[in-house]
Amino acid sequence: xxxxxxRPAFKVDGFxxxxxxxxxxxxxVWWLWTTIQGWEAILGRTLKxxxxxxxxxxxxxxxxLGATLIAVIIPTFSGFFTVEPNQAVVVTFLGRYAGSVxxxxxxxxxxxxxxxxxxxxxxxxxxxxxxxxxxxxxxIEIAAVVVWQVVDSAKSYFExxxxxxxxxxxxxxxxxxxxxRYPYDTGDDESIPSLxxxxxxxxxxxxxxxxxxxxxxxxxxxxxxxxHLAYAPEIAQAMLRRQQAKAxxxxxxxxxxxxVGMVDEALRRLSEQQIVELDExxxxxxxxxxxxxxxxxxxAQPVVNTGSLYT
Numbered sequence: 001x002x003x004x005x006x007r008p009a010f011k012v013d014g015f016x017x018x019x020x021x022x023x024x025x026x027x028x029v030w031w032l033w034t035t036i037q038g039w040e041a042i043l044g045r046t047l048k049x050x051x052x053x054x055x056x057x058x059x060x061x062x063x064x065l066g067a068t069l070i071a072v073i074i075p076t077f078s079g080f081f082t083v084e085p086n087q088a089v090v091v092t093f094l095g096r097y098a099g100s101v102x103x104x105x106x107x108x109x110x111x112x113x114x115x116x117x118x119x120x121x122x123x124x125x126x127x128x129x130x131x132x133x134x135x136x137x138x139x140i141e142i143a144a145v146v147v148w149q150v151v152d153s154a155k156s157y158f159e160x161x162x163x164x165x166x167x168x169x170x171x172x173x174x175x176x177x178x179x180x181r182y183p184y185d186t187g188d189d190e191s192i193p194s195l196x197x198x199x200x201x202x203x204x205x206x207x208x209x210x211x212x213x214x215x216x217x218x219x220x221x222x223x224x225x226x227x228h229l230a231y232a233p234e235i236a237q238a239m240l241r242r243q244q245a246k247a248x249x250x251x252x253x254x255x256x257x258x259x260v261g262m263v264d265e266a267l268r269r270l271s272e273q274q275i276v277e278l279d280e281x282x283x284x285x286x287x288x289x290x291x292x293x294x295x296x297x298x299x300a301q302p303v304v305n306t307g308s309l310y311t
Contacts, residue, residue: 006154006218009091009099014080014106021076079111088153090116100153118156122149122222127172129228132179134195139232140184142195145225146171146210152218160217167219174209178202184231195229202226263290 083089083104091098093113101107102120109115125146134140148167150156156163179195182202186192195202207224214221267283 004097004154004158006088006152007099009089009101009109011101011107011109014082014108017080017108021073025073075111077111079108079113080106081109081115082106083117086120088118088120088150090118090153090157092116097154097158102153116157118150118153120150120153122147125167125171126227127168127175130172130175130179131232132176134179134184135181136183138184139234140179140195141228141230141232142175142179142226143228144171144175144206145227147222147224148210148214148219149222150218151220155216155218163217163219166217167214170213171210171224174206174213178206178209181205184229195226199226259290263287266290 081089081101083101085104087102087104089101091100091109091113093110098110098113101109125148127143127146129141129143131139131141146167150163160166182193182195184194185196186194193201203223203225206226207221210221210224263286267286
């Protein structure tokens with residue numbers, strides 16, 4: 001199948017064409033007037049057309065002049081059109097693509113052509129929230145914002161039936177295809193890419209997917225990013241509890257690591273500065289007490305030893 005590509009259409013500055021058309025009309029009237037004046041000079045009296053041609057012939061000539069005006073002069077005005085900034089006009093002649101006009105201004109072209117305006121402005125498409133299964137089979141909700149614009153008016157007009165609807169449908173299809181390639185989240189395994197873990201890479205992948213699908217419609221994807229990402233309601237509570245448990249475990253791990261470091265530093269400083277000599281049993285007791293104090297969620301109650309060190 002032949003693939004069309006945008007090309008410039010024949011056009012003339014509209015003001016120049018308007019001046020030329022006005023000049024032709026004035027010249028036609030002037031020629032008719034000078035012809036009548038010439039006949040008056042020959043006959044030596046005021047001339048009426050009916051005197052020369054008769055009433056029937058005069059009516060016939062008037063009809064032909066009117067038909068000529070309708071068939072030639074009036075349709076010529078349909079060749080005028082305007083182009084706004086960031087707009088293109090697709091021109092077709094007898095069912096064939098004649099070209100496109102992108103330059104803003106007032107123009108004139110073949111009056112027997114058909115002209116269709118297409119916007120070249122940057123537009124947004126905000127997809128609806130889609131419910132799909134990710135790479136791990138978990139149901140998720142996903143949506144995206146796509147920034148796009150028409151760069152080839154011929155493809156947009158001829159290659160697809162409705163390019164705006166085509167962009168909407170293909171965008172949702174690309175979002176679904178993206179969601180099934182990545183898991184929603186991978187937890188601690190950061191080596192596996194996920195929708196939450198690599199948002200920039202996911203955005204680039206979505207943009208490339210959309211560009212490949214919308215190339216046929218003459219559309220350029222400027223940017224595409226996820227605007228909504230969440231677990232489906234039926235598993236959202238379970239996944240929230242899992243995330244909360246993971247957060248608690250990570251917090252506990254951090255607390256324990258810090259507490260062990262503080263205990264090690266305390267024992268080392270006691271030994272280096274020779275503040276007190278502790279045997280292994282007393283060191284174990286001290287370590288136990290410090291860990292309880294440092295890792296407890298509640299404030300520890302101090303215990304005052306009134307006896308000796310070992311009683």
